[in-house]
Amino acid sequence: MKQQEIIPLTGYQKLVIFLLAITQFTVILDFMIMSPLGDMLMKSMSLKPSAFGVAVSAYAFSAGISGLLTAGFADRFDRKKLLLFFYIGFIAGTFFCGLANTYTQLVAARIITGLFGGVIGSISMAIITDLFSLQQRGRVMGFIQMGFGASQVLGVPIGLYIAGKWNWEAPFLMVASLAVLIAVVILLKLKPVTAHLAVQRDKSAFMHLWHTIKKRKHRIGFTATALLSIGGFMMMPFGSAFAINNLKISNDQLVMLFMVSGVSSVVIMPFIGRLSDKVSKVKIFAVASVWMMIMCVVYTNLGPTPFWLVLIFNILMMTGVMSRMVPSSALTSAVPDLEDRGAFMSINASLQQIAGGVAAAVAGMIVTQKSKASPLQNYDIVGYVIVVISILSIFLMYRVSKMIAQKGNQQGAAKIEEAVLSEGM
Known part of the structure; x- marks a missing residue:
């Protein structure tokens, strides 16, 4: 495999990575905590798997709708202000989750949280694409995705401990309190991100949304992301219930399971990020998908x-x-041009969330359980469905990689032509 030059990160870029990573930590933890609390919620509220699937997918569907509604405006404002606006809304929604007393209130609170939280990832991706070159994004995404592992190492075990000591609402209050502190740091330390405003051409938000959707290269990127999300989300909602009722591990062992899995993620992510900046991102993606x-x-x-x-x-x-x-996040980030990045990332995140919601709802229809303590049935079918979807994901990510290579060649040719013309003058 051909190695590429590693471009070093500046001090401010490292600060941005930290701020976005810790923001993602809270957003991912808010979503992730639903899975380990699944067995506790299903038993305390006497929920069937299908009802719990709705509670999980409520966040995803509302996040998807929110992203589509805001996509047209995503490139018309300072990205820092957008990040703070939606993060504050996410904090309010998470507090409401902690105050919910019934299933209906919980679903309503998850919808509110999704409306704001689902857009944060796309804004973060737009900031990353604006501030970091493609040759740096593998490392950046490696650290940002560490939020996923860190939420399992730190957040989920602490959340489960707090839930066991008090009740299932307590972890949401913990996440919201932490997020308040992070919002203050973002306000004080993150600089405005406004370079995209200088190249914005669309006069209306609707036209900007339409121009973003109608581009063929964007639609290929959207489809690849949606399939990737369906494959990734299907197992997640019932992971804890399967571990407890089928694999027969205890609640204490469940905490250890999430912690060890999270530690492995934290160790793996920076290594994969650096590797994807050195060698082919699509090859790494294909090998990882097969595994x-x-x-x-x-x-x-x-x-x-x-x-x-x-x-x-x-x-x-x-x-x-x-x-x-x-590698998939790094590749997809290179699809849009500067003037379309915010809208592209918002739509992409929306489809990702909606696909995740569909995955959770479908998994809820596939998986059945005769009683509160009986083993889950048909969980193996979920695994087979993931295989089919993952094969399609490899094909689409390969197409994304080809598009990016062609785009790079065209940009290189344009620069050479410009240099030749300037010399002739």
Whole structure:
């Protein structure tokens, strides 16, 4: 594999990475905490898997709708102001989750949280694309995606401990309190991000949205992201219920399981990020996808299993899942031009959230449970569906990679032509 030059990061770029990573940590933790609390919520509220699937997908669907509604405006404002606006809304929604007393209130609170939280990832991606070159984004995405692993290492175990000591509402109040502090730091330390305003041509938000959607290269990127999300979200909602009721691990072991899986993610992400800046991103994505498919089929077909073996399978599976996210995010970020980045990232995040909601809802219809303590049934079917979707994802990500290569060649030719003309003058 051909190695590429590593471009160093400046001090301010490292600060931006930290701020976006810790922001993503809270947003991901708010979503992630639903899965480990799944068994507790289903039993305390007497919920069927389908009802819990609705509670999980409510966030995703509202986040998707919000992203589509705001996409036309995403390139018309300072990205720092947009980030703060939606992050404050996310904080309010998370507080409401912690105050919910009934299933209806919980679903309503998840919808509010999704309306604001679902846009934060797209704004962060637009900031990353504005401030970092493609040759730096593998490393950047590696650190940003560490928020996923860190939420498992720190957030989920602490959240489960707090939920066990008090109740399931307490982890949401913990996340919201932490997010308030982060919002203050963003306000004080992050500089305005406004370079995109100078090249904005569309006069209306609707036309900007339409111009972004109608570009063929954008639609290919959107489809690749949607399929990637469906494959990634299908197993997640019922992960804790499957571990407890099928694999027969205890609640205490569940905390350790999430912690160990999270540590593995934190270790893997920077390595994969740096590797994807050196070699082909699409090849790394393909290898990681095949590995994930194998592990998903093995894991979803397990019965009662010794805890040490469950740990090993989880680490191996998470390696595949997380190693797909870094190169795919870096590749997709290179699809739009500067004037379309905010709208593209918003639509892309919307489809990602909607696809995740569809995945959670479909998984809720596939998976059944006879009683509160009985094993989940048909979880293996979820694994087989993920394999089919992942194969399609590899094909589409390859097309994205080809588009980016062609775009780079065209830009290089344009620069050479410009240099020749300037010399002739």
